[in-house]
Amino acid sequence: RRVVIAGVAAVLVLLAGGAATWFAVQDRDEPTGGPTGQAAAAWTRLANMPEQLEGAAVAAFQQKVYVAGGLLTDAQRSKSGRTYVYDPATNAWSTGPDLPRPISHATLVATDSALYFMGGWILEGGSRQVLRLDAGQNRWVEDTPLPETRVAGAAAFDGTRIVFAGGTRPDQSPGEEIWAFQNSAWTVVGKLNVGRQKLAAVTDRAGAVWFVSGGDQRNAS
Numbered sequence: 297r298r299v300v301i302a303g304v305a306a307v308l309v310l311l312a313g314g315a316a317t318w319f320a321v322q323d324r325d326e327p328t329g330g331p332t333g334q335a336a337a338a339w340t341r342l343a344n345m346p347e348q349l350e351g352a353a354v355a356a357f358q359q360k361v362y363v364a365g366g367l368l369t370d371a372q373r374s375k376s377g378r379t380y381v382y383d384p385a386t387n388a389w390s391t392g393p394d395l396p397r398p399i400s401h402a403t404l405v406a407t408d409s410a411l412y413f414m415g416g417w418i419l420e421g422g423s424r425q426v427l428r429l430d431a432g433q434n435r436w437v438e439d440t441p442l443p444e445t446r447v448a449g450a451a452a453f454d455g456t457r458i459v460f461a462g463g464t465r466p467d468q469s470p471g472e473e474i475w476a477f478q479n480s481a482w483t484v485v486g487k488l489n490v491g492r493q494k495l496a497a498v499t500d501r502a503g504a505v506w507f508v509s510g511g512d513q514r515n516a517s
Contacts, residue, residue, distance in 0.1 A: 343387050346380055351448075353404035357411040357429075359384070362392065364413055365399040375400045375419065379436075393435045399423065401494075405451040405458055412439065412477075415446040415463060422447045422466055426477075440480045446471060450497035452505045459485070459505045462492040470512045 345363065352366030361382040368374045377399065379392035395413065402416025402423070411429040413436065415422070422445030427436040442460070449463025449471065457478035463471045470491030475482050488507060495510025 343382070343389060345382075346389055346391070347376075347378075349376060351400040351417075352376070353402045353413060353416070355404040355406045355411060357406035362404060362406075362411060362429075364392075364404055365395055365402050365416060367400045374398065375417070393429070395427070395436055396425075401448040403446075403449050403451045403460065403463075405453055405460075405497075407453045407458065412451075412458065414451060414460060415442055415449055417447040421445065422464060440477075440482060443473075443475060443482050443484075444471075448494045450495045450507060450510070451477075452497040452499035453501060454499050454503050454505050455501040456503070459497070459499075461488055461497070461507050462495045462510055464493050464513075465491075468514070470510075470514075 348369045349363065349366035350369070353364045355362050361384070362379060363382070364379045366376045368376055375398035377395040377397055379395065381390045381392045382388075383390070397418055399416040399418050403414040405412050405414065413425075413427040413429075415424070415426075417423070424441035424443075424445050426439040426441055428439045430437045445466050446460075446463035449460055451458050451460040453459075457476045459474060459476055461471070461474040465471050470493045472488045472491040473484060474486040474488065476485045491512060492507070492510030493513050496508045497505055498508065499505045
């Protein structure tokens, strides 16, 4: 297995924070400006989200896109406890099970058989919570908490285990620890070269995870 840390700018945006609009990349039939015979990609506007959100957790699971938690755009910047589900087959949103409490800046990650909601920012501060979606009962159930509270960390499934890194620690410093989650247990598997908040994670689901971008909010590095 490999865990790769990258310090370059993120290249993929799944959800535009602060906008109640959903976009997807689709191939066009005709080439536009590229090499001969090569189709170009274009952004296509799809169904609006039910409400405007920022700092929500997003993941694709079982042919659908899940959006959970986040900050609302009211004057109080209230946290959301809702879960929304987008179905590409119908280009429509539905409501999933509510989270146990309002929360933002959490991490949502899918394995082959389960969807997990990890960490986040609750009213009292950072959270250690780990929730697993019980689709049959239409509810979130508790699983083994993170070793320490984390806000705005990143995680990906490497094909065998979930790998989680970075985020904001209880003392507001950027975390550098890399943890692995397997069989409902956490282990330390490494460290980032520097601590990072609001980073991204991608995986090939064949043993490799890349942690991309992020920084230290205290000095905007």
